[in-house]
Amino acid sequence: MADTSAALAFEWTKVRTLRSTLWSLVLCFLVSVLIALLFGWVLRGAYDDMSPESKADFDPVGSGFNGLRLGMISLVVFGVLTVTSEYSTGTIRSSLAAVPRRGVFYAAKVLTGTAIAFVVSVVVVFVTFFTAQTAIGDAHNASITDHGVARAIVGSILYMTLICAFSMGLATVLRSPALSLGILVPLFFMVSEILNNLPGVQKVAQFLPDAAGGIIIRSEPQEHMILTAWSGMAVLAGWVVIALLGGYAALRRRDA
Template sequence: MTSTTSITSTTSTTVTAGSTEPRATLGHALHAEWTKLRTLRTTAYLVLFMVVVGSAYGGVFSWIDGTGYPSLLGSDRSAFDPTATALRGYAITQLAAGFLGVHVIASEYSTGMIRTSLTVVPRRGRLLAAKALVVTAVVLVAGVLSGFGGFFAGQQVLAANHAPHVALGDPQVLRAVLGTGLYLALVCLLGVGIGALTRAPVGAFALLAALTLIVPATAANLPGTAGRLVKEFWPSAAGSRVTAVVPLEDTLGPWAGLGVLAAFVALLLLAGFEAVRRRDP
């Protein structure tokens, strides 16, 4: 009788403990990360920045290229891409997308909040996956809105300057506009990977800016093979081809280029996961 009572008591305690402290599922982690992300002012500011700046710069770049179009010669005229011109705001908005990716992971390490997050979601891979999925979904939506805003603003400016312009229904145009959102989402994931590796928001953002903006902008001007390789295979340069319609020499196609960026991002995310898994908070 004593033995039976003991077993019953133990079972009851186990059930009670299980009911009061249920295992955190991916759904719970996603909900928690969404709550944290949407309550941060930084999120609203960066999303607004992506949409507004992407739209505004679509008009600015289109005005610059549109007013200069009459002076272009034959080969440059044939390479003129009204779609890519209007979507070029991604060069600025990618910094906001990447910073948001860095922020969701690196800021928790810098403030010590990561200990609380790991207490609630002990499985580190699940926690990192939840962070990456939530922030990427937000950036994807903001990136698509930025692409549409830049496209429509840019085409109006090009038409007003009597330069070539296109409609959303023209071949490959919708793919390029939606590709802006895909590109920015991948840059956001790149920020998550870098943030997980470095755990330092400032250092992570500096590295992100170097990888996405500084290196391709400077190295692409190198003469000969070096410049061509950077322009064709550097991850951010290759990935940005998804925003173009007119093909260029010495560059990958839109999906191949995006694939290069996606592969690079996947490697960094795996490295970031290993770093988060192996070290203390």
């Protein structure tokens, strides 16, 4: 227990002293909130010009959370850098010398990164929600007590946290920040988005980690989805478990 506490304190110190990880968290907040504000203003002015079908499908919660997906890029960067910065600088050897039990070392790193991601996600999601709904205006916005809103807020927090944990697991396998981000950023923010808009592969593409978890962001489910909000979150959790186990296996078998 003492070893675990010391390892957690060690990881916390490393995160606090690494400027790039701190800046990525700040950017996550700024990007998410600013895009929510812009989307809200645009939707406030555009709502009256929407077709009746668009108005019927309008989801102020999902629309307000559009900024989370871009802000989440910074959270992915945070997760990757938390793991790979030591490999890039060569300090991984001294870290493993200080915490020789690799299971404890890995658990401390994942727990520290995930805990920070959770706290940041709580702040980002709540501020984003209230910013977006204020910008949309009282005539068309959503209240936190409306049906499906609390679930979307809680789910968004879990979604962002789990995506960060997934990124940490994959980064442990790959060890390279460039390679990890070169896979994760296009997958989450380009490939997945494209595949989920292609009718032929849409039903399969929703099982990708970001697509499955992102279902819960909307207050109302979309008709073409096989997964529900919580089954999608379960699929994302499964991906996270696979990534973290893969990272642990890679850390145990490879030399520093």
